[in-house]
Amino acid sequence: MEKTLFIIDDEESILKMLTHWCRNQWSYNVKTFTNGNDALNSLSDNPDLILLDIMLPDINGNDVLRSIKIKNPQLPVIMLSAQGSVEVALESIRLGAFDYFPKPIDKNRLEPAIRNAIKNYDLERELEKLKENLQKEFSFENIISADKKMQDAFRMISKVLDNDITVLIQGESGTGKELVARAIHYNGRRKNAPFVVVNCASIPRELLESELFGHEKGSFTGAHQRKIGKFELAKGGTIFLDEIGEMEMSLQAKILRVIQSKEFERIGGNEVIKSDVRIISATNRDLKVAVENKQFREDLYYRLCSFPIYIPSLRERKGDIVVLIDHFVRQFNAKLGKNIKGLTKQTLKTIYDYDWPGNVRELENTLERCIILSDGDYVEVDVLPQNINTNFNAASISANGKLFGDDSPIIPFEKLKEEAIKHALKSTEGNIVEAARKLKIGRATLYRLMDKYKIESDKK
Numbered sequence: 001m002e003k004t005l006f007i008i009d010d011e012e013s014i015l016k017m018l019t020h021w022c023r024n025q026w027s028y029n030v031k032t033f034t035n036g037n038d039a040l041n042s043l044s045d046n047p048d049l050i051l052l053d054i055m056l057p058d059i060n061g062n063d064v065l066r067s068i069k070i071k072n073p074q075l076p077v078i079m080l081s082a083q084g085s086v087e088v089a090l091e092s093i094r095l096g097a098f099d100y101f102p103k104p105i106d107k108n109r110l111e112p113a114i115r116n117a118i119k120n121y122d123l124e125r126e127l128e129k130l131k132e133n134l135q136k137e138f139s140f141e142n143i144i145s146a147d148k149k150m151q152d153a154f155r156m157i158s159k160v161l162d163n164d165i166t167v168l169i170q171g172e173s174g175t176g177k178e179l180v181a182r183a184i185h186y187n188g189r190r191k192n193a194p195f196v197v198v199n200c201a202s203i204p205r206e207l208l209e210s211e212l213f214g215h216e217k218g219s220f221t222g223a224h225q226r227k228i229g230k231f232e233l234a235k236g237g238t239i240f241l242d243e244i245g246e247m248e249m250s251l252q253a254k255i256l257r258v259i260q261s262k263e264f265e266r267i268g269g270n271e272v273i274k275s276d277v278r279i280i281s282a283t284n285r286d287l288k289v290a291v292e293n294k295q296f297r298e299d300l301y302y303r304l305c306s307f308p309i310y311i312p313s314l315r316e317r318k319g320d321i322v323v324l325i326d327h328f329v330r331q332f333n334a335k336l337g338k339n340i341k342g343l344t345k346q347t348l349k350t351i352y353d354y355d356w357p358g359n360v361r362e363l364e365n366t367l368e369r370c371i372i373l374s375d376g377d378y379v380e381v382d383v384l385p386q387n388i389n390t391n392f393n394a395a396s397i398s399a400n401g402k403l404f405g406d407d408s409p410i411i412p413f414e415k416l417k418e419e420a421i422k423h424a425l426k427s428t429e430g431n432i433v434e435a436a437r438k439l440k441i442g443r444a445t446l447y448r449l450m451d452k453y454k455i456e457s458d459k460k
Contacts, residue, residue: 149317164278168307
């Protein structure tokens with residue numbers, strides 16, 4: 001896309017020269033102005049850079065610069081001046097000019113300055129766009145729920161956005177604890193600073209201290225260079241300590257010190273580093289029980305738990321299942337290029353009756369898989385995973401001795417064969433010969449079908 005430059009100068013010869021360079025030699029779109037007010041009135045045209053002379057007939061160039069920076073602080077402005085004094089240059093830079101060029105202008109220096117200024121401006125705009133997208137992605141509107149328990153949690157969350165109180169988010173795995181932590185950060189006053197995640201369960205215990213606080217070169221075997229820790233990287237922002245209940249006791253003491261004194265040291269270092277970081281932690285464990293069992297420090301527990309927020313499991317808020325299904329169907333239709341209209345009644349009932357031990361994360365993954373497998377307008381019950389769809393147990397026989405009751409769903413023939421083989425192998429404890437005999441097929445046929453359906457014998 002062609003970039004637009006404003007050139008503001010009342011000297012006709014300078015204006016023509018700059019226009020020739022920028023338009024004809026460097027291929028920019030150029031708009032020229034001989035006074036500052038006309039240029040300020042045209043800022044809605046969104047230029048990508050401004051070349052601004054300090055001496056203008058109607059208004060001083062530095063006053064124009066001030067007005068530009070009020071309207072668009074990121075817009076790059078390169079100042080031009082015949083005065084050539086250090087004081088004038090310093091004043092322009094102090095007011096926010098990207099660069100300063102004395103007249104006569106050095107063409108070979110001006111072109112790369114313009115190029116770099118525009119590149120920097122593009123990067124700043126892209127960064128702002130990414131920040132806006134992050135704040136939109138992690139707004140409360142994206143935590144899908146209509147349940148009263150979750151609405152109560154939302155009210156609690158809204159109380160902690162603009163203060164630095166430590167928050168402990170409690171709930172089972174898959175309930176969305178990290179999503180809540182991100183929503184707190186990106187809707188609070190620290191939203192423009194980093195959000196840094198540390199999963200205390202996934203990092204080996206011997207490496208976690210270095211991950212959190214960093215280390216100096218040579219502080220231990222393998223420390224070949226200085227490492228900046230997560231607390232330093234999160235300066236001014238938020239550090240999210242996920243699964244903090246898995247942290248060992250010795251490291252808990254160091255976390256307590258950071259909370260109390262707001263300072264720490266790198267491993268092997270003597271420099272005391274100040275910590276301007278908000279701490280949000282999360283756990284799927286009952287930390288009170290861990291304290292009673294001497295597995296978690298009591299003093300740290302009360303520090304972390306200044307403001308506890310509980311996220312209920314999906315089975316505690318079954319009413320959200322329908323709301324979440326509608327959300328995920330629309331999301332995966334867009335992602336996968338599908339046009340699934342919804343779920344059949346039987347599929348919806350089966351999903352509703354399931355306990356969802358993996359909570360929202362498991363429901364999301366299940367629906368993505370189902371939409372990938374679905375060919376019709378609706379998600380049929382036969383595409384649900386076997387552990388969820390208990391109706392697909394081909395070995396279950398109704399009380400009157402029939403394989404199917406009058407209300408049983410119609411099961412695809414291929415699925416019946418697969419389930420019959422699984423049941424036969426389970427009943428014979430993986431004995432191929434006995435399973436083939438009971439199924440009244442040859443062993444070669446059984447092996448072929450097992451390969452087709454990717455079934456293993458699991459012989460004990």
